[in-house]
Amino acid sequence: MVGGGQLARMTHEAGIPLGIRFKLLSDTPQDSAAQVVGDVVIGDYRDLDTLRDFARGCDVITFDHEHVPTEHLRALEADGIPVRPGPDALVHAQDKGVMRARLDALGVPCPRHRIVADPADVVAFAAEGVTAAGADAGSDGFPVVLKTVRGGYDGKGVWVVRSAAEAAEPFRAGVPVLAEEKVAFVRELAANVVRSPHGQAVAYPVVESRQVDGVCDTVIAPAPGLSEELAGHAQELALRIAKELGVVGHLAVELFETADGRVLVNELAMRPHNSGHWSQDGAVTSQFANHVRAVLDLPLGDPRPRAKWTVMANVLGGDYPDMYGAYLHCMARDPQLKIHMYGKDVKPGRKVGHVNTYGDDLDDVLERARHAAGYLRGTITE
Amino acid sequence: MVGGGQLARMTHEAGIPLGIRFKLLSDTPQDSAAQVVGDVVIGDYRDLDTLRDFARGCDVITFDHEHVPTEHLRALEADGIPVRPGPDALVHAQDKGVMRARLDALGVPCPRHRIVADPADVVAFAAEGVTAAGADAGSDGFPVVLKTVRGGYDGKGVWVVRSAAEAAEPFRAGVPVLAEEKVAFVRELAANVVRSPHGQAVAYPVVESRQVDGVCDTVIAPAPGLSEELAGHAQELALRIAKELGVVGHLAVELFETADGRVLVNELAMRPHNSGHWSQDGAVTSQFANHVRAVLDLPLGDPRPRAKWTVMANVLGGDYPDMYGAYLHCMARDPQLKIHMYGKDVKPGRKVGHVNTYGDDLDDVLERARHAAGYLRGTITE
Structure with a gap:
């Protein structure tokens, strides 16, 4: 690897x-x-x-x-x-321009988008969206989302701009810039699938992903209240993308769920993904095990959930570099808590681990995950 | 480690x-x-x-x-x-003579036993057992189990002898020899507990352990049909032994269940143990995670089962050194199968891995585990 x-x-x-x-x-x-x-x-x-x-x-x-x-x-x-995945597949996770063009060609629903040349072009793109349905835009079409086509992650390389003046920054890197409508989504979902070279594929339950400041904060598996129809549609979409793009291994399809009950593709990742970490403790076969099985062309494992609800919460670094006391507290408070630490030095805002909780009562499962993540970060001190 | x-x-x-x-x-x-x-x-x-x-x-x-x-x-x-465990505790898992003496002093029920000096002494030991209740012995008191007090495992260093002539072999190593009655047990159980330096302890469900040729073949968690009373008694016994011996980390107490509803201590192991491998996929916290937590004096994790039944079956090496084809077959046949390979070269009879299966139907869970283990060994070929 x-x-x-x-x-x-x-x-x-x-x-x-x-x-x-x-x-x-x-x-x-x-x-x-x-x-x-x-x-x-x-x-x-x-x-x-x-x-x-x-x-x-x-x-x-x-x-x-x-x-x-x-x-x-x-x-x-x-x-x-x-x-695995091969370069012809991986380029769709490396270059957002290539990804959007390919998904358009496949008829996969995406936010309105196009490559823009300069701030004036961003103003033109915004104006084209004034009459578009579903966009979260004012009378001038702003705000608009700008992304460098390569190199971004966790909110980096992404700007939400409200004017031509604000649109100048993304062009400074000299990398092509993709403009997208700011979708008026009701929540973010992720459809995770794994595909092997001989074409076997499995789909995990569609999850809800909650972001804070552009960084994944919490994932709930399965997405609460999601209709079976829309969940099935999202899984089929992800399986179809995996097949059409020739993905081998894990594919995460990040989605916007719109108020009118559609899903639009936000991003693709072709590797184990933060939205699949819940599967380590919540699924029969984790995304990591299935990624390994796929890239080695071994038969894939069962992706089904083991618990009614599983919640993953990311642990971000806080102001205190030594998490040991908090780590002890969290283990003692909740003997069912599954902690996953990454061995990283603590820096404010850096992902240093995550926790998984599972059970029958979503409120309880959410509270336990959030409490542990907050306590480890230092934002909860009781 | x-x-x-x-x-x-x-x-x-x-x-x-x-x-x-x-x-x-x-x-x-x-x-x-x-x-x-x-x-x-x-x-x-x-x-x-x-x-x-x-x-x-x-x-x-x-x-x-x-x-x-x-x-x-x-x-x-x-x-x-x-x-951890410290030498004063560990000696009870290293030396069966020390272990028996200590358990006697604690009043823990064990098979009738004593250190024997030579084959004639074995005959005397056997004769003393003719009238003992629960022993699986003939009119001369034989068979008798002989064990070297140090160095045995997986049936090595253990002999079941039927005469003074057969009793000669165990003395040849020059190591003290322990004689034990051959208990007429109905089955073997194991009570696994984990204890930390500050005295926190957790008990796993009592499991049934099935041996073939002195080697653990299958473990069923929890032990089917075991009364709550006897299960609780076995857990208490293991917790008491852990405390009295000052064990830190995982303690496996191997037990004989007798026809008259008692348990006798067979062996002790102070480390993760084959009878606890089921916990990797069947318990909230595995024996390995809890052993690590204990030796580092971290709060212990929940030992409770995640499934109604979990079965572990050992994979022994068979006649074919290349298991790859069988490995593929087993994964494809049962996507819920949890395979644990040890990275060892295959030699006939050598433990090279194990499989775990879990579910609500014990017959199905047993069949899946046995099929996979047998197929990987080469004793099942359909």
């Missing part, structure tokens, strides 16, 4: 019972996954020679993140190394 | 979400745990200097097996390294 973050850490954990010999390419020995994996190569994934040396002897290469250059992936494939 | 076997492998796996930095002392880099742990020292646990070098910088030392010499553990403690 290329990339030493928490996704690699948890993928290694899930691979241990499967008997997988896991090899990691990590930036530093201190990275989250590098702390717990046996076979670690330290190096820069942007350097093709490093990637080639790393890949030698691997049965298959997969990724903790989307940042490996597409041309490097093609070079590895040319060397005969299976790359 | 000292020892690179599968117990260390699975303990590391359980420590990853807890954010634990796991360091391993392993005989070879090929050992089960050494394949998946990041921080591995290769060395001989029988060498005190090796142990001391390994222990430097560790917060606490724990064990994959009981073979570290007691005097070495005392030396580590004298160096100021917490050893």
Whole structure:
């Protein structure tokens, strides 16, 4: 696996019972996954020679993140190394412009969007949306969402702008900019699916994802009150995208649910995803185990839930670097709490872990997850 | 953790979400745990200097097996390294003579037993049992079970003898020999508990353990048809032993259930144990996670079951060294199957993994576990 973050850490954990010999390419020995994996190569994934040396002897290469250059992936494939997901699929998770164009071609519902050239073009894009249904826009068509097509995550590389003046910033990086209508969604959902090279695919229950300041805060599985029809539609959409794009491994389809009962595709991720962390303790087979099974072309495991409700809450770093006291408190308060720490130094706002809770009573399950996450961050002190 | 076997492998796996930095002392880099742990020292646990070098910088030392010499553990403690379980507790899992003497002193019911000096003494021991209630013995008191007090496991170091002539073999190693009546048990049970340094303790449901040729074959959690009263009694017995012996970490108390509704202690193990593997997929908190929590003096997790029935079946090596085809078949046949492979080369009879299954219907859960284990071994080929 290329990339030493928490996704690699948890993928290694899930691979241990499967008997997988896991090899990691990590930036530093201190990275989250590098702390717990046996076979670690330290190096820069942007350097093709490093990637080639790393890949030698691997049965298959997969990724903790989307940042490996597409041309490097093609070079590895040319060397005969299976790359899963492959570059032709992965580019849709790397480049939002390519992703939108492809989803349009497939007729998959997306927010209104187009690549914009400069702030004046953003004003034109906004004006085109004044009469569009479902957009959360004023008489000038603003606000508009601007995204650099590459390099963004967790709210980075995304701007919500209200004027031509505000629209200047995103163009400064010199990367193409995608404009999207600001969708008047009622909530965000995620449809997670896993697909293997021989075409087997499984769909997890559709979850509700709640964001705070552009960062995932809480995930509820399954999404409360979601109609079976819309849930099934979202799962089919994700399975269809996985198939049409040739995805191998885990695909997260982030969705907006609109007031009129539609879903629009927000983002794609082709790796285990924050919206699937609940599956570690809440599903028969976790997203990490199924990602491993898929990239190795093993039969996939059952994605069904084990509990009526499972809630995941992210633990962000707070003002206190030492979480140990809070960690003890949370374990003692709730012996059923499932803590997942990433081994990262605490910095304010940094994702350093998550907690999962499950049970029959959603209010209780939500309260336990939020209390633990808040206590670990330091925002709850009782 | 000292020892690179599968117990260390699975303990590391359980420590990853807890954010634990796991360091391993392993005989070879090929050992089960050494394949998946990041921080591995290769060395001989029988060498005190090796142990001391390994222990430097560790917060606490724990064990994959009981073979570290007691005097070495005392030396580590004298160096100021917490050893959990400590030597005064661990000796009861290392030396069956010490264990029996201590359990006698505590009034814990055990099979009739005493240390025997030679084959003639075995004949005398056998004769003393002719009138004993509950023993599975003929008019001469035979058969008798002989065990070397140290070094046995999985049926090794244990003999069932029917005459003075057969009783010669166990004395050849020059190790003290313990004679025990052969208990006419109806089945074997195990009571697994975990105890922390500050005295918190949790008890797992009492399980039924089925042995084939002296090796654990199947474990059913909870033990079917066990009365609440006897289950509670067995749990209390295990908690009491853990407390009285000062155990820290996981304690497995292997028990005989007799026809007249009593339980007798067979063996003790102070580490995660084969009879607790079901807890990885069947309990809120696995024995491995709770062992880690205990040895680090963290609050313990909930030991309660997540499913009505969970079955563990050991996968033994068969005649075919390549299990890959069988592994694929089992995953495809049962997407709910939980496979745990140890990364070991296949040798006939060697434990190379286990499977867990769970559900509401015991017959179905048993069939699925047995089929998978048998198929992986090669004894079932349909």
